[in-house]
Amino acid sequence: MESLSDALWDVVISGTGLQQSLLALALSRSGKKILHIDPNEFYGGTEAALSLQDAESWVARISDGSRGLFRSASITRPEGASGLSPSRAYSLALAPQLIHARSALLSQLVSSRAYRQVEFLAVGSFYIFNQPQESAQESGLARIPSxxxxxxxxxxxxxxxxxxxxxxxxxxxxxxxxxxxxxxxxxxxxxxxxxxxxxxxxxxxxxxxxxxxxxxxxxxxxxxxxxxxxxxxxxxMGVYGPGFAAIYPKWGGLSEIAQVSCRAGAVGGAVYMLGTGIETMETAGDEVKLQLTSGDAIRTRMLVRSDDSPSSRTGISRLVAVVGSPFTSLFEAVVEGAPRPAVALIAFPAGSLSTAAGEASEYPVYLSAHSSETGECPFGQSVLYLTTLATANSKELLERALEAFTHVAGGAEAPQILFRLQYEQLAGTDVTSVEGSIVTFPTPSPSLAFNDSVLEPVREAWTKVMGEAAAEAQYMVFEDREGAVDDDDVYE
Incomplete structure (x- = not known):
């Protein structure tokens, strides 16, 4: 078997974020010689899903300044809290985005047959959090009729x-x-x-x-x-069943789609190396020479990577909380015949929250509640993902929103917060860069719903890698592999 250094690769893909992984899926039956690397020890990049232990390691790496788009990360395990399960019982998503049923992403997963490997769950109701008024009206959650x-x-x-x-x-x-x-x-x-x-x-x-x-x-x-x-x-609404307009991939959201896409790439012959990044890079004619952190020196006709450099655009502040309550009332079907939802979304409008100093929230705070059906936590618990634009007081406002929600939705006794992960995610570039044989993907927007614009750079990169063959090939359209239908029907 030839070594990495002996081969001339058609393309080296750096990073296993969603865009790079979808490119691996698109190229999985192209016959191209592909090396797919990632400096992380896990798949998913900025869309990764982390166990508790992985989250601890991730925070430690961010603290030493080695992760450009993330900062101010911390983990808190409240004193006296009990009921936290072993690390691998959790899969905390860094990008818990819902996917609308009309998304082009779903169409591509179907045409590429990758959908067979992903289990999707219904996203339920959207709520507005109402603060009590001077008339002593109770605060609560109001469902948004759509x-x-x-x-x-x-x-x-x-x-x-x-x-x-x-x-x-x-x-x-x-x-x-x-x-x-x-x-x-x-x-x-x-x-x-x-x-x-x-x-x-x-x-x-x-x-x-x-x-x-x-x-x-x-x-x-x-x-x-x-x-x-x-x-x-x-x-x-109603495309995949009554009562819901969006879905969420089980076991960690977009991270699961990234892993499924990478598995397709591996089946197609791509070589995968986690824990391996690019140390140095040099363009030599039609080739790109790379020195990897593994010690390997390799050559490739094309390099596809992502841009992890922060831009001047506003980032977001996140709080991920594991809570010792199933919040059952949030995950009830509200339409006859509808599946039980696994995700509910609650909005705290601008001005509805205040800091201890009396400063009102300038921007909305969104809370995405995930039941144990998502596979992100054990039965009887929930994972709450809170997001708002990053400001000087956004961290405190997220804490206020968490406290207000658990007080209202948790019943007579507020449930225990078992684990907290907080961090800021900076915005990156929003433009694809093509310089000779090097394609640099923009940083996906950290929005709450998947934006199909993320797919456009992937197709552009596929076209460049395929060259003249792209004119005759059908993008992301594959037949089932032999035996795949029988083996994979459990995922439908």
Missing amino acids: TREEVFSTTAVSAKDKRLLMKFLKFVLDYESSPQLETWQAYADSPLVGFLNREFKMGPELQTYVVTLTLSLDGKISTRDGLAVIRRHLSS
Whole structure:
């Protein structure tokens, strides 16, 4: 068997994040000579899912400054808390993104046959967290109605607002056609809330319901983008079953898709090396010479990597909490015949939280609650993922949101917080770079829902690697491998 150094590789893929892994899937039946490396000891890159022990090691590495996009990471195990299971019983996602049913990612997983290896779960209701008012009204969770049936049945919205909401939902479903198109074009680049106010006479409360469906991290999404996202949400409702518009991959979200894609690459003949990064790089004619941290010196016709350099764009602050409660009421099917959801999303609107010094939250805080059905924690526990834009007080606001949620959803006695992981994720570049034989993927946006724009650089890289053969090949369209249907039906 020839050594790594003896071979001339068609492509070296550095990193096993989602984009690099999807590229490995796309090339898995190309016959290309592929080396796939990752400096981490685990798959997934910024979309990885970590056991408790892996999380401890990851935080230690971030603390020494070796992870460019992450900072201010810490782990807390509250004193007196009991019930934490062994490390491998947990799979904490760094990028817990939901995937809308109309996403092109799902279409590619189906056409490539990779979907057989992934188990998907329903994402349930979206909620708004309501703080108590001066009238001593109880705080609680209000479900956001996003279908005709939910609008009619909800008691959280007045009759007048129900009519406004129905009018808007009908408008969005056909917003790209006349006369709807002419109605919103003048507001295209203005905040969605202004459009809702002027054209639909919505008050602040109803505006919050609508903007929450966009999952906008700053709450200032434009009318053009907001209508597109809400249209995607509404059109995704019922595609894979009644009562839900989005799904979530079991065992750690996008990390599971990355691992499945890498397995396809390995079956196709790619060589995998974890714990191996690039030490030095030199372009020599049509080749790229790489010195790996493993000590190997290799040559490749093309290098595909990701950019881990922070940019000036605003990053996010995250808090991941393992909680000793199943929060059963969050994970109930609300439509007859619907599957039991494994994920629920709760929004704390801007201004609904305050620091100890009385500073109100400038941006929304989102809490994604995951049941044990996700495979991310043991039975009887839940994993809560809290996200907001990074500010000077975002860490404290996430703690406030966690405290408020567990107080409301945990019943008479607030459940124990068994484990906390906190960190900031910086934003990176949003542009693909192609310099000769080196392709650098942009950093995926740390959004709450998967954005199909992530897929475009992958196809561009595939086209460059395939060269002239790309004109005759079908991108991400494969037949089942022999025996795959019988072996893999358990995943459907």
